[in-house]
Amino acid sequence: MARVKSHRLTIANTRQTIDCGTSQTILEAAIMAGIDYPYACATGNCGTCTSHLDAGTVSLLPRSDASLSQQQAKAGQTLACRARPRSDLTVTWLSRGGG
Numbered sequence: 763m764a765r766v767k768s769h770r771l772t773i774a775n776t777r778q779t780i781d782c783g784t785s786q787t788i789l790e791a792a793i794m795a796g797i798d799y800p801y802a803c804a805t806g807n808c809g810t811c812t813s814h815l816d817a818g819t820v821s822l823l824p825r826s827d828a829s830l831s832q833q834q835a836k837a838g839q840t841l842a843c844r845a846r847p848r849s850d851l852t853v854t855w856l857s858r859g860g861g
């Protein structure tokens with residue numbers, strides 16, 4: 763059985779659906795697709811890319827605890843610059859009036 767190499771990623775803010783490789787982060791895939799996704803550090807430290815995971819599951823790369831609290835994670839929030847897809851995803855970025 764072929765391994766899945768990418769998943770479908772829907773950005774609710776722009777109503778676009780793109781491919782996100784399993785070794786790509788949501789942010790990387792969005793930028794490559796020309797989507798103006800909000801971010802600053804891209805390394806899990808600032809929280810600018812905080813997004814709500816509307817559907818699907820992700821695995822998170824190492825990040826600062828300050829950028830995504832456990833409460834935020836429990837509320838379904840994630841960091842687009844740290845999150846790699848484990849399934850097809852729908853996300854909403856929360857800065858710039860999103861969500």
Ligand code: FES
Pocket residue numbers: 800801802803804805806807808809810811812829841842843844
């Ligand atoms: S862009 Fe800074 S935490 Fe994601």
